[in-house]
Amino acid sequence: MSTRNAVPATFAFSIAIFAAFFARAQSPASPPADSDLYHVSQTFHVGGEGAWDYLTVDSEHKLLFVPRSTHTMVLDANTGKTIADIPGQKRNHGVAIAPGAGRGFITDGEDASVTVFDLKNYAALGKVKTAEDSDGVIFDPASGKVLVVCGDAGVMIPISPDLDLATGAADAAVQLGGKPEFLAADGKGKAYVNLVDKDQVAVVDTKSMTVINKWPTAPGGSPVGMSMDTTRRRLFIGCRKPQKLIVMDADSGKVLADFRIGAGVDATKFGGDIFASCRDGTLAVARETASGKFNIVQTVHTPLGARTMGIDSTTDTLYLPTAEFEPASAGQSRPRPKPGTFMIVVVNRFGK
Numbered sequence: 001m002s003t004r005n006a007v008p009a010t011f012a013f014s015i016a017i018f019a020a021f022f023a024r025a026q027s028p029a030s031p032p033a034d035s036d037l038y039h040v041s042q043t044f045h046v047g048g049e050g051a052w053d054y055l056t057v058d059s060e061h062k063l064l065f066v067p068r069s070t071h072t073m074v075l076d077a078n079t080g081k082t083i084a085d086i087p088g089q090k091r092n093h094g095v096a097i098a099p100g101a102g103r104g105f106i107t108d109g110e111d112a113s114v115t116v117f118d119l120k121n122y123a124a125l126g127k128v129k130t131a132e133d134s135d136g137v138i139f140d141p142a143s144g145k146v147l148v149v150c151g152d153a154g155v156m157i158p159i160s161p162d163l164d165l166a167t168g169a170a171d172a173a174v175q176l177g178g179k180p181e182f183l184a185a186d187g188k189g190k191a192y193v194n195l196v197d198k199d200q201v202a203v204v205d206t207k208s209m210t211v212i213n214k215w216p217t218a219p220g221g222s223p224v225g226m227s228m229d230t231t232r233r234r235l236f237i238g239c240r241k242p243q244k245l246i247v248m249d250a251d252s253g254k255v256l257a258d259f260r261i262g263a264g265v266d267a268t269k270f271g272g273d274i275f276a277s278c279r280d281g282t283l284a285v286a287r288e289t290a291s292g293k294f295n296i297v298q299t300v301h302t303p304l305g306a307r308t309m310g311i312d313s314t315t316d317t318l319y320l321p322t323a324e325f326e327p328a329s330a331g332q333s334r335p336r337p338k339p340g341t342f343m344i345v346v347v348n349r350f351g352k
Helices: 009-026
Strands: 038-045 056-058 063-067 071-076 082-087 092-098 103-108 113-118 124-129 134-140 145-150 155-159 180-185 190-195 200-205 210-216 223-229 234-240 243-249 255-260 265-270 274-278 282-288 294-301 310-312 317-322 343-349
Touching: 038 294, 056 092, 056 310, 063 092, 063 103, 071 092, 092 145, 103 124, 103 145, 113 134, 134 180, 145 180, 155 180, 190 223, 200 223, 223 274, 234 265, 234 274, 243 265, 243 274, 243 282, 255 282, 255 294, 265 310, 274 317
Parallel strands: 092 134, 180 223, 223 265
Antiparallel strands: 038 343, 056 063, 063 071, 071 082, 092 103, 103 113, 103 134, 113 124, 134 145, 145 155, 180 190, 190 200, 200 210, 223 234, 234 243, 243 255, 265 274, 274 282, 282 294, 310 317, 317 343
């Protein structure tokens, strides 16, 4: 996403303790077995230059696509080894892959464009003009389009994955009426977009490319993270003000559950369980019971700054990018990452 605030280590530590206490307070009376819980299983020390934002997992080929400001790294998901590095961006944010077209798409907020690359050799093929602050991006199988949300422009822009990069252009922008952050698609013709400045979710018909509804995220506010259980039709929304994980019905917009989580949430993911990653070094794990009730079952402690994540849909393995940080000095609002310390934290179930 566009903003990259950080918190002093002491504050983060306090928040982490509070989050863990709160999670325990909301857990079921019968705690889950160890095999149902998660832990940091390994860390890939990647290094290299650049900040980071969203991480995308190619579950089929076991690859991680990691934007690093001016370049995008392609890593082996099993080892963390660098396979390729795609240059030519100014301030990148996210990656979407369109396997049918054999292409990947990297959003570039500063350049107001999307870099298109070849999924076989990772060569940059060209750019598609989008709009200011191009940020979150996904592939929507229902429309067959890559969907790009542009925060400052307040729009969602569809792109045909196989467009002619020499003569083609993106489709007409969808006006969202607010500042979008991230989005999810149900694969049946709807996309759901967080509007961070409106405390709303915009519902977009991806066949007509029009906004057909807007739902409030209260009691959560400043929604940023978004993911979906497409089978049970649940949306999982990470909110910052106040700090909440919201569970929403994707057909009615009704809020089914809300949980207090850590500070600086930036992503949610679904893989059987529900995950919300926070900058303060906490990863909330929620679960839906057979009765349709939801509980926070665990708070996994991760390194400071691990605010976004990707998930391998075949193994439910989580990958969280972060780095080591310099101690925050007086008057400094965000600690700076130490050069060369970029890492990917891997979270698995116990026993895996």
